[in-house]
Amino acid sequence: MSDVVENSRREKLVEAAATLFHRRGVEATTLKDVAHASGVPMGSVFYYYPTKDDLTAAVIARRAAHVVDMLERHSRRAGPVGRLHALVDVWMSDRYVDAQFGCPIGSLCFEVARVRRLDATAPFQTLIDWAESQFRALGAGAKSRAHAAHLVAALQGISLMASVMSAPDLIAGEVAYLKNWIRGLRILDEHPRRQAARRTAERAASTHRSRST
Amino acid sequence: MSDVVENSRREKLVEAAATLFHRRGVEATTLKDVAHASGVPMGSVFYYYPTKDDLTAAVIARRAAHVVDMLERHSRRAGPVGRLHALVDVWMSDRYVDAQFGCPIGSLCFEVARVRRLDATAPFQTLIDWAESQFRALGAGAKSRAHAAHLVAALQGISLMASVMSAPDLIAGEVAYLKNWIRGLRILDEHPRRQAARRTAERAASTHRSRST
DNA sequence: GTCTATATTACGATAGAC
DNA sequence: GTCTATCGTAATATAGAC
Numbered sequence: 001m002s003d004v005v006e007n008s009r010r011e012k013l014v015e016a017a018a019t020l021f022h023r024r025g026v027e028a029t030t031l032k033d034v035a036h037a038s039g040v041p042m043g044s045v046f047y048y049y050p051t052k053d054d055l056t057a058a059v060i061a062r063r064a065a066h067v068v069d070m071l072e073r074h075s076r077r078a079g080p081v082g083r084l085h086a087l088v089d090v091w092m093s094d095r096y097v098d099a100q101f102g103c104p105i106g107s108l109c110f111e112v113a114r115v116r117r118l119d120a121t122a123p124f125q126t127l128i129d130w131a132e133s134q135f136r137a138l139g140a141g142a143k144s145r146a147h148a149a150h151l152v153a154a155l156q157g158i159s160l161m162a163s164v165m166s167a168p169d170l171i172a173g174e175v176a177y178l179k180n181w182i183r184g185l186r187i188l189d190e191h192p193r194r195q196a197a198r199r200t201a202e203r204a205a206s207t208h209r210s211r212s213t
Numbered sequence: 214m215s216d217v218v219e220n221s222r223r224e225k226l227v228e229a230a231a232t233l234f235h236r237r238g239v240e241a242t243t244l245k246d247v248a249h250a251s252g253v254p255m256g257s258v259f260y261y262y263p264t265k266d267d268l269t270a271a272v273i274a275r276r277a278a279h280v281v282d283m284l285e286r287h288s289r290r291a292g293p294v295g296r297l298h299a300l301v302d303v304w305m306s307d308r309y310v311d312a313q314f315g316c317p318i319g320s321l322c323f324e325v326a327r328v329r330r331l332d333a334t335a336p337f338q339t340l341i342d343w344a345e346s347q348f349r350a351l352g353a354g355a356k357s358r359a360h361a362a363h364l365v366a367a368l369q370g371i372s373l374m375a376s377v378m379s380a381p382d383l384i385a386g387e388v389a390y391l392k393n394w395i396r397g398l399r400i401l402d403e404h405p406r407r408q409a410a411r412r413t414a415e416r417a418a419s420t421h422r423s424r425s426t
Numbered sequence: 427g428t429c430t431a432t433a434t435t436a437c438g439a440t441a442g443a444c
Numbered sequence: 445g446t447c448t449a450t451c452g453t454a455a456t457a458t459a460g461a462c
Contacts, residue, residue, distance in 0.1 A: 102323060
């Protein structure tokens with residue numbers, strides 16, 4: 001669940017920084033901007049975060065924690081298909097801001113990684129690992145890792161393109177595309193006979209479930 | 214073919230700027246860096262490009278022209294599958310630098326678009342339009358636009374992730390994935406009978422071609 | 427057209443009073 | 445712990461000699 005409620009002053013700073021880093025990028029936002037947006041005077045930001053890199057690392061850690069929380073929430077859903085759909089639906093909901101500023105995770109991690117003064121691998125590592133285990137649960141076997149990378153890449157790429165083109169509809173289209181792909185994966189990886197059997201069983205199970213709940 | 218050979222001084226400046234913008238990002242590279250890398254003294258860069266935005270616009274135009282040239286080259290290939298494969302193979306060849314600094318097109322256009330002082334839509338517009346017409350030639354019909362967006366998004370996303378994770382293999386894996394997907398698309402959009410007929414015909418044609426050339 | 431020398435501004439960071 | 449005042453540096457950009 002992660003210790004989110006912290007000292008309040010520190011928390012206000014990372015929160016403001018996270019928003020500004022998303023909207024303008026980290027190089028383009030000044031610490032004065034962060035101070036102003038958070039209502040904390042300039043001198044104090046250096047008390048809490050001695051350097052800009054320290055603040056940036058805190059923003060990355062915050063994003064990583066949010067990813068963990070989000071995936072934990074989605075993991076409570078019924079099957080792997082529903083979980084993966086829940087993940088891509090996040091991009092659907094966020095599409096209007098992402099089409100302005102890009103994905104908050106991707107843009108941040110990329111900018112930081114390119115200069116390479118900080119480690120920013122955590123959010124993507126978590127995302128790919130989680131997706132992989134969903135694909136594995138779905139029966140994709142050895143292909144699961146590639147599927148996971150493909151899924152996360154598609155979401156990142158479409159966010160980038162949508163922001164370049166100012167086109168939230170690009171995200172909506174890709175989300176539909178991906179959900180359909182995920183749905184269809186089960187069909188391809190199975191023998192027709194088994195497939196028919198499983199589907200009949202599932203239909204029965206889902207009818208039963210929707211009645212009993 | 215676009216007027217590439219220009220005055221030499223201007224050209225040296227955009228070339229150096231393009232490289233540095235790719236390696237560090239535009240915000241993070243100073244005009245002094247560009248002056249030094251191109252061997253042009255500080256005062257002269259302002260003679261050719263009065264502001265940093267002017268230089269940045271020139272770099273974007275240069276990238277856009279390169280995309281046009283590249284696609285023109287790939288358009289000379291035999292069929293739509295071969296053309297699309299040729300496109301994704303570019304990412305395969307570039308994977309080691311892209312895994313360090315990201316895709317030179319995506320990283321540049323995104324950074325510029327987020328601050329939104331310049332138009333950076335051209336490269337992606339060209340890329341998507343071209344891919345769409347290939348998918349259409351392939352018989353994907355109304356789905357062609359979505360396929361095109363999906364393809365370019367996948368390439369952009371995997372470049373971003375590869376650079377965050379310092380993992381060129383991610384790109385190699387995704388390229389294999391995409392080539393296989395493109396190959397398989399024909400199968401899905403066709404009736405099994407027609408499919409078998411076409412494949413037999415193609416096999417014969419390709420055997421004939423490989424002999425005659 | 428070319429380049430040196432410099433103006434101007436604003437950034438990250440510090441010192442030190444409270 | 446908190447905040448004001450300010451330092452040193454480096455960025456974009458200009459002026460003006462050649």
